[in-house]
Amino acid sequence: MTTRTLQDHLDGWAGSDPLRRDVATTVLALANAGRSLAELLSAGPLAGAMAQVRGYHTDGDSQKELDVVADEMVRDALRAAPVALLGSEEMEEPIELNPAGTLAVAVDPLDGSSNIDTNLSVGTIFTVLPHIGADALLQPGSQQLAAGFLLYGPQVALALTLGMGTHLFVLDRPFGQFRLIEAEAQVPAETSEYAINSSNARHWDRAVRSYVEDCLTGSEGPRDRDFNTRWVASMVADAYRILVRGGIYLYPGDARRGYGQGRLRLVYEANPIAFLMEQAQGAATDGLQRILDIVPESLHQRVPLVFGSRGEVERVSRYNQSASNMPERSPLFGRRGLLRA
Template identity: 70%
Template sequence: MTRPTLQDHLERWSEADALRRDVASAVCALAAAGCKISELLAAGPLAGPLATIRGFHADGDSQKELDLIADTLVREALAAAPVALFGSEEADEAVLLDAAGTLAVAVDPLDGSSNIDSNATVGTIFSILPYAGPGSLLQPGRAQLAAGFLLYGPQTALVLTVGVGTQIFILDRASGAFLLAEERALVLPETAEYAINGSNLRHWDIAIRCYVEDCQAGADGPRAKDFNTRWVASMVADVFRILVRGGVYLYPGDARRGYGQGRLRLVYEANPVAFLMEQAQGSATDGRLPILDIVPEHLHQRVPLVFGSRAEVERIARYHRDAAAMPERSPLFARRGLLRA
């Protein structure tokens, strides 16, 4: 069976629409940059000290050698597309690429870069918005024209939405083309898998703690079924797993210094993932509001993030909105929750 290429898919979608053609050009540029990043990752230490720390962001997060290389590759690729404004996790401010461009693009050039030297899956996340001046990257997520991520693992995958469902493409290394593997990825509405860094339990608020403890109680607890925990510590890998077999991902805010709003960025991490999830019939929230309805205040704004199977995301949101929505707990359990809040 001959599979459509990414180019085929985008040509059918864009047809005679000029703005859509510009979006298609930007997506193809990102895919080309992703192929180069994938080659570097495949070479590992043979490509040089890719995991070496080269600097730090203003908030203290480290920048690895490959973070900076990936940023350069993505920026250079988008400079050849009709992109006016480019924002990256690796730069304090957005930069103007082409004053005549029609698009604003925000990226995390290498999500999960702490895993570079451990041969774990990492990725490149992107959000494409219409350009309407210097503040274009601060539009709410519902204004996105396209979003997605490249996944660098055993397969190099491109997960994409242009607002007509969520598609999965796989890089065919023989031809160099991304071929359509899943025309309409759908997130299972219910799940028995959740992904969270359980080592932070003592720092969570009561809603997140109760949700996780209810899952851990399994068939004998208020959920009356057993759950599995999955946590890759590379968000793109968790997103891909949830698209393939369902699940829910939680990166909440917590009581640690600097973690009150979580650690994920709204503009170039949460928004593109939320767009992909909603187009795959999943859901995404900050615990109270749909992610796509939040208006960003600045490029690097952080946000708590819960996404995945709709039933679980809605349950977690109910736990946040209304304590009465939580299953009844024993007095001892309630006292523990109060003391640890």
């Protein structure tokens, strides 16, 4: 199959508009970094001990060798792009790159770090914002000019939005080019597949517990149909599956120390995913509020995240709004439900 290349797609979208041309150059630079990173990942342990812990972020998250290598690759690729400010999960503070640049970029250079040495999919997430000054990365997600992620799986894929739909590309390795495989990704409004790390069930609040309990009781519960669980522990892989066939992903806040706002970062994880989902007719909230409306207070701020099929995301919001929106629990599962606090 020979279809449109990413370069052609971006050129067609940008035309002679200067800001769009800058966005196109930047997205291409990120795609090139992803191509190199995919090459490195495909060598696995032959490329070195990539899962080795190198250090820790200030909030205690570990930083692995590949996190650092991916961060350097993205930074190097963006040096020639019109990017004035770059923020990264792997850098405490944003750095200035190109003083004449019109754009600000934030990245999660490697999403799914716990999967590095397991030969499962990992990825790179990015957001592109207008450079409006030193606080450019603290604009709400609704201001994003472009966002997306690269997924390093059996296929090297790119999910991209430029604010006019969500497009999926796959790397045509022999040609070194990303090619369009889906011009208008559509997340079905309804789904019977959910993704959450259930090992945290005892720490969840009532709304999340009720939502998952309703899925678990399946055709014998208030949902009247059976649900299926999927959890890759690489958000990009869960997000790609949801873009392809629907589903819901939840990483809520929970009662563990340091997890009150969940695990995901607003600026370079939740915002790009939310933009992609909305542009594919899906939805993304913090359990209640639209992610893209939240004004970030800091680059590494965490946010509870629920995204995917609109009907399910809205159901979670209804449960969070009021307990009266939750269906009656079946006595079969006891007063406190199947998942006990």
